[in-house]
Amino acid sequence: MNAQPPRIHSATFDPIPRDATPLVVFDLDGTLVDTAPDLTGALNYCLAEAGLPSLDVDAVRPHAGRGARAILQLGFSAAGITADETCLTNQLPRFLDRYNAHIADASMPFSGAVDALERLRGAGFKLAICTNKMEALARRLLVELQIAGYFSAICGSDTFAGRKPDPVHLLGTVSLAGGSAPVSIMVGDTDTDMEAARRAGLRSVLVDFGYDPCPAAHEKADLVVSRFSEIDASTLLRLIETVSAD
Numbered sequence: 625m626n627a628q629p630p631r632i633h634s635a636t637f638d639p640i641p642r643d644a645t646p647l648v649v650f651d652l653d654g655t656l657v658d659t660a661p662d663l664t665g666a667l668n669y670c671l672a673e674a675g676l677p678s679l680d681v682d683a684v685r686p687h688a689g690r691g692a693r694a695i696l697q698l699g700f701s702a703a704g705i706t707a708d709e710t711c712l713t714n715q716l717p718r719f720l721d722r723y724n725a726h727i728a729d730a731s732m733p734f735s736g737a738v739d740a741l742e743r744l745r746g747a748g749f750k751l752a753i754c755t756n757k758m759e760a761l762a763r764r765l766l767v768e769l770q771i772a773g774y775f776s777a778i779c780g781s782d783t784f785a786g787r788k789p790d791p792v793h794l795l796g797t798v799s800l801a802g803g804s805a806p807v808s809i810m811v812g813d814t815d816t817d818m819e820a821a822r823r824a825g826l827r828s829v830l831v832d833f834g835y836d837p838c839p840a841a842h843e844k845a846d847l848v849v850s851r852f853s854e855i856d857a858s859t860l861l862r863l864i865e866t867v868s869a870d
């Protein structure tokens with residue numbers, strides 16, 4: 625059983641509805657789950673089929689949040705080959721089939737992530753996923769990791785007409801989760817996430833252990849954390865109230 629939604633002391637701040645349940649929207653790759661190992665596995669499968677050398681996971685990790693095409697491009701360019709659109713379009717189904725079949729072989733939630741989900745749910749927060757992964761892949765990963773049940777909505781790059789940083793993606797996720805933007809927070813690892821939050825009018829938390837915590841992402845984030853233990857109910861409620869009072 626979930627606890628009662630925490631009280632947000634918002635009486636003086638328009639437009640937060642008094643009875644709104646706070647919502648935390650998580651990015652997936654590089655934020656909740658370290659997906660780089662299985663993305664690297666799918667890449668190396670394609671490279672091997674093409675007779676090209678494999679890449680180490682550490683070489684792929686900084687690019688792991690940029691989608692399958694970018695990861696394929698990285699692998700081919702490391703072998704000195706410029707992969708044109710036709711090459712990428714040909715490789716993509718192979719990559720995605722392999723990834724789909726091995727999506728949780730070695731991918732793991734980051735340290736403290738599941739405890740944070742448990743803690744926030746216990747404190748009455750709603751939780752959701754807004755990822756630029758395709759929705760079916762995101763769902764499969766979360767189910768295989770046995771954490772899908774935490775989320776009121778799981779929205780991927782193909783769920784709505786736009787994807788992050790298009791605010792349509794984030795606002796659609798908030799709406800599907802039954803949340804309200806003024807009491808919602810985006811937690812992510814890239815500038816794409818921080819920019820989506822800014823455009824959608826959500827508070828933002830940057831995890832600096834993710835795949836691409838660049839200076840622009842730091843600049844846009846309302847809060848930067850280095851571990852999940854820093855993400856607790858009181859910190860997030862304070863963030864909602866503080867920014868609301870601006």
Ligand SMILES: O=C(O)COP(=O)(O)O
Nearest residue numbers: 652653689691755756757
């Ligand atoms: O797969 C991607 O393109 C990125 O996924 P993310 O939005 O969960 O980081």
Ligand SMILES: [Mg+2]
Nearest residue numbers: 651653654689
């Ligand atoms: Mg990410």
